[in-house]
Amino acid sequence: MKTIQHWIGGTLTTGASTRTAPVWNPATGEQQAEVLLAEPADVDAAVSTAARAFEQWRDASLSKRSSVLFAFRQLVNGHVDELAGIIADEHGKVISDARGEVQRGLEVVEFACGIPQLLKGEYSDQVSSGVDSYSFRQPLGVVAGITPFNFPVMVPMWMHPIAIACGNTFVLKPSERDPSASLYVARLWQQAGLPDGVFNVVHGDKVAVDALLDSTPVEAVSFVGSTPIARYIHERANANGKRVQALGGAKNHAVVLPDADLEFAADHLTAAAFGSAGQRCMAISATVVVGEAGDALVGRLKEKAGTVKVGPGRDEESEMGPVVTADARNRIVGFIDSAEQQGATLVADGRNLNIGKGFFVGPTVLDHVTSDMEAYRNEVFGPVLSVTRVDTVDEAIAFVNANPYGNGTAIFTSSGEAARRFQREVTVGMIGINVPIPVPMAYHSFGGWKDSLFGESHIHGPEGIRFYTRAKVVTARWPHVEHTVAASYHFPTAT
Ligand code: NAD
Secondary structure, three states, X not given: OEEEOEEEOOEEEOOOOOOEEEEEEOOOOEEEEEEEOOOHHHHHHHHHHHHHHHHHHOOOOHHHHHHHHHHHHHHHHHOHHHHHHHHHHHHOOOHHHHHHHHHHHHHHHHHHHOHHHHOOOEEEEEEEOOEEEEEXXXXXXXXXXXXXXXXXXXXXXXXXXXXXXXXXXXXXXXXXXXXXXXHHHHHHXXXXXXXXXXXXXXXXXXXXXXXXXXXXXXXXXXEEOOHHHHHHHHHHHHHOOOEEEEEOOOOEEEEEOOOOOHHHHHHHHHHHHHHHHHOOOOOEEEEEEEOOHHHHHHHHHHHHHOOOOEOOOOOOOOOEOOOOOHHHHHHHHXXXXXXXHOOOEEEXXXXXXXOOOOOOOOOEEEEOOOOOOHHHHOOOOOOEEEEEEEOOHHHHHHHHHHOOEEOEEEEEOOOHHHHHHHHHHOOOOEEEEOOOOOOOOOOOOEOOEEOOEEOOOOEOHHHHHHHOEEEEXXXXXXXXXXXXXXXXXXXXXXX
């Protein structure tokens, strides 16, 4: 059985780890590897290696940093297929989707290539007689990323290219369910000329995470994962005086108005609900359909759910792969069972899809879902689309806003007036107008509201630069005979 090790200081290491977790192949249901689970001593080793590397990397010139970023971009771009294969094997998503994930991660690398421009400070000449003032931003030090299983390349890339470009050093604790992609990325960083110790990977579970949250040299923590863990990470890291951004789970609604192109809406909802087997934080999992659009939309969703090609991720024909583990499949099937018991109508039922021993659940559509049903109240994180029927746009907006999550939402309409009202009134961070999965490009920032984000900073884009740096403002005078100003006991004011 292959053992997946940590990557510390530019080499693979077992360190003090003796515990392991299984890594499954979700398409076959077989265990394909085991991953080491770090002990606090392993986390200490990674953090102290990163702290030593920071002493040099903080002083690397902007052109040196951007040349490493450009080389890294070239290498990732040249290895998209290898990375996509690793993702498909451990996560289960289909190859085309995995390639898309790498592509979206690359966008962040490309954004970070512009670090000399992004870190430009501000300068005010002559704020007082003979006095100038300027501000610039400096790296924090060692920063940590703790990431979920569902985007093993893209989500870490929301963090490390920007953190490293800003001059920080990085310790990544990826999901123990699909750990291999991070090691592949670590090697690409090394080949790109990044000094050893700037990017480190420790695998593990709560033990490793807690050690990172309690580690004194770790200045900032970026987390992406489920809401209960995001809340916990935010509280504990904050209590330890760290800067923290913790992105949580989601329940993303699509509102469909009667004036929408229903064929277009149904096509896009099907892809947004069942792509990656619904295991995206921006997946549409709840549709709110207004008035007479209801029956026409549900009829189309039923038909389209039945045509999704489900199969192993490695099969280029597959449109949807398995879910990540047997536990995930059982949890998802449990939510479908409960919805049926609580009175939802099963329009499409994916519970009995068997493809070998893989962890498959077929596309499922639930109609007449109400807000008290378990399948609505919880993040199902599987290929299950619920439909709730309402009579008016007001009711639709109120329904979306009553949900505790606020990651993404979409409206399907041909009315600019309705769309504008929706974008202004929904309490959600990312909004699509006839766009079902409105994931912002890397030069904007990504983040939800309410229980989908703890901390004030969204991730990547301009907010990423601010998160991974702190500002300095300098007020400078070079006294000489003409400009000598007498010292004063007054609070300084401009003269
Ligand atoms: P998860 O919360 O179970 O795990 C995320 C990370 O936290 C992993 O590295 C894991 O090892 C660690 N972890 C798990 N339990 C822990 C504990 N008790 N203490 C400390 N650390 C712990 O999430 P997941 O199942 O890997 O990923 C799916 C979730 O992530 C979904 O809720 C999804 O919505 C969310 N997600 C959100 C976004 C976003 O941008 N908001 C993006 C991707 C995924």
